[in-house]
Amino acid sequence: MIGVLKSMATTMKHALDGSTFTVEYPTAAPDVSPRFRGVHKFSQERCIWCRQCENVCPNDTIQIVMDDKRNGEQYNLHIGQCIYCRLCEEVCPVDAILLTQNFEFTGDTKHDLVYNKEQLKSVPWYKDIDPLESREPDRGAWIGEGDGEVDYQ
Numbered sequence: 558m559i560g561v562l563k564s565m566a567t568t569m570k571h572a573l574d575g576s577t578f579t580v581e582y583p584t585a586a587p588d589v590s591p592r593f594r595g596v597h598k599f600s601q602e603r604c605i606w607c608r609q610c611e612n613v614c615p616n617d618t619i620q621i622v623m624d625d626k627r628n629g630e631q632y633n634l635h636i637g638q639c640i641y642c643r644l645c646e647e648v649c650p651v652d653a654i655l656l657t658q659n660f661e662f663t664g665d666t667k668h669d670l671v672y673n674k675e676q677l678k679s680v681p682w683y684k685d686i687d688p689l690e691s692r693e694p695d696r697g698a699w700i701g702e703g704d705g706e707v708d709y710q
């Protein structure tokens with residue numbers, strides 16, 4: 558009985574102190590952890606088409622198509638089957654694929670969740686946060702990168 562009264566007192570205390578924890582999404586965008594793993598962003602300007610991300614992915618989420626001269630033609634990512642392990646980002650030698658904090662994407666069919674390189678490039682940052690900068694500040698951020706400014710080839 559005393560335990561019940563204590564828990565009720567705690568509930569009333571927090572109900573009346575004016576603090577709120579519920580975020581009224583989508584009117585207000587919730588904060589997410591710096592290590593939150595959301596949909597990917599891809600930079601064709603950075604990519605050297607080494608295929609390491611494709612090889613390391615445990616469930617064939619990434620498919621790369623290259624021509625007979627080993628130039629990259631397609632970079633497709635089946636976000637609907639991704640398990641957000643972040644191995645693709647970790648293995649990439651030039652930070653060309655990056656998991657953003659963006660969780661705001663939907664699709665009616667699994668085909669809607671297959672993103673090509675143009676769609677991946679257009680994935681917006683969540684709250685303008687570059688996760689690479691927040692996780693590993695020494696590596697240089699993506700924010701501010703213009704089209705074609707980074708070329709590792």
Ligand code: SF4
Binds near residue numbers: 617
């Ligand atoms: S996060 Fe993991 S499952 Fe998703 S594409 Fe990258 S390697 Fe594949």
Ligand code: SF4
Binds near residue numbers: 607608611649
């Ligand atoms: S995204 Fe990175 S790991 Fe994947 S092919 Fe391009 S350079 Fe290689």
